[in-house]
Amino acid sequence: MMGDNLKVLYVDDEALLKMAFVETLKQQGFNARGALSGQEALDLIHEEIPDIIILDVMMKPMDGWETLMHIKEFEPSAQIPIIMQTGKSLTIKDVLRYGDLIDDYLIKPVRLPDLIRSIDGVGQRSNQISQEKTQALQKGADPLVVNEYGDLIKKVQVEERLIEILGRIYPIQKNGTIETDLEIPELHEFVHRYEKDKERYKELKTLIFSFSS
16 A cells, blocks of 8 residues: 555644544555644654654644654654644744754645655655665765765755745745845855755765765
C-alpha cells in the first residue's frame, strides 16, 4: 500500500480535521496517530517515536513552533522529519529561527494529495542523501565532509521551498533574487544564508566527486 506502514503523527487542535486526516492516512496504508495539542504530541512521542510528524503552527496554549523546539530538544526525536502546516502567512523571522529544523511547509487548506506528496518528498530526499553519502564514503571521501554535504542537500532544498512560499508575500523570486530596493534586513539575511549554503553545497559536491572519480 501507499503508506507502507510508515508511522505518522498528525498534530492539529482542530478535532474534525485531525480525525479526518488520520483516518484517511490509515486508509492509504500509513500507521497514523493524531494529537490535539502540542503536549499530547510530546506525550505520544515519548511513548513511541514516529517516522514523520505533521505539525500545525496555530495551536494553543503551546503553538507548533514551541512544540517543534521541544521535539528537537528530546534526543530520541531530534532527527524526526517534521512538516509544518498552517493557514497563517509564513514570516521571514519564522524562517530564520526555525527553517533549519523543518523538512517542509504546507499552507492550509491542505489536500490529501498535497500532504502525501510532501511525505513522499521528504522520504525521497532522505533516500537521496543516504545514497549520495554512501557513494561518497565508498569512494574514500572524508566522513566529516560527507556529513556536512548530506546536511546541505536538505538545507538547500528546504530553503528553496521556503523561498517559493515567501514569494507569495515578499518580492522574491524562486532563484532567491529580491525584486525591490526597499530595505528588508531579514529577507536579505535569509537570501544570504541560502546563497552561502548553495555555494558550499556545490563546493563540497565538486570536492567529493572529483576527488573520488
